[in-house]
Amino acid sequence: MKKTAGSAFERAVWKAMERIPRGSVTTYGDIARYLGTRAVRAVGTAVGKNPYAPEVPCHRVVRSDGSVGRYSGEGGVERKIALLREEGVAVRDGKIVDFDSIRYRFDDQQVTRSGGS
DNA sequence: CCAATGACTAATC
DNA sequence: CGATTAGCCATTG
Numbered sequence: 001m002k003k004t005a006g007s008a009f010e011r012a013v014w015k016a017m018e019r020i021p022r023g024s025v026t027t028y029g030d031i032a033r034y035l036g037t038r039a040v041r042a043v044g045t046a047v048g049k050n051p052y053a054p055e056v057p058c059h060r061v062v063r064s065d066g067s068v069g070r071y072s073g074e075g076g077v078e079r080k081i082a083l084l085r086e087e088g089v090a091v092r093d094g095k096i097v098d099f100d101s102i103r104y105r106f107d108d109q110q111v112t113r114s115g116g117s
Numbered sequence: 118c119c120a121a122t123g124a125c126t127a128a129t130c
Numbered sequence: 131c132g133a134t135t136a137g138c139c140a141t142t143g
Contacts, residue, residue: 009140028125032139040125042140048124049141063125070124080124122142129135 009039010046016106017047020060023088024104025096027064034106048072059083066099 005011016031032043050058053073059080063069068091071080081091090097 007141032125037139039139041123041138042125044124045122045139045141046124050124058124061124064127068124072124077124120143123140126138127136130133 005051006046006049009042010049013043013046014050014052014056017056017058017061019106020057020104024102025060025062025084025089025099026104027062029064030105031061054083062096066096067094068096
């Protein structure tokens with residue numbers, strides 16, 4: 001397997017998605033920020049080109065407003081919602097329930113947190 | 118290199 | 131809350 005697909009940017013996006021823990025979701029903007037870029041649009045496009053779906057949790061990427069967004073895989077958005085529900089993510093009317101609570105912000109940066117707050 | 122496109126986002130009406 | 135506008139950046143023809 002593995003076959004250097006897509007461009008470096010796209011590969012970086014797919015790699016970032018693998019970081020998303022099961023039962024959580026993230027946004028395109030967060031991924032862009034994690035990659036150190038503001039190309040939210042480009043990130044969305046790269047995720048849509050994900051050739052490893054659903055092996056790669058591209059379905060855990062949703063919009064900034066909590067809506068599931070789109071899904072190019074089989075079954076479309078409905079399939080995306082089904083996958084999320086199987087992972088314990090509640091979805092209602094096309095939106096993530098408790099979105100802010102389960103939203104993954106790539107915050108797992110070391111424990112070196114200066115004591116928070 | 119220029120023009121068009123897109124699994125986006127935020128602001129306005 | 132829904133529809134529209136404008137800004138955004140990388141990929142592709």
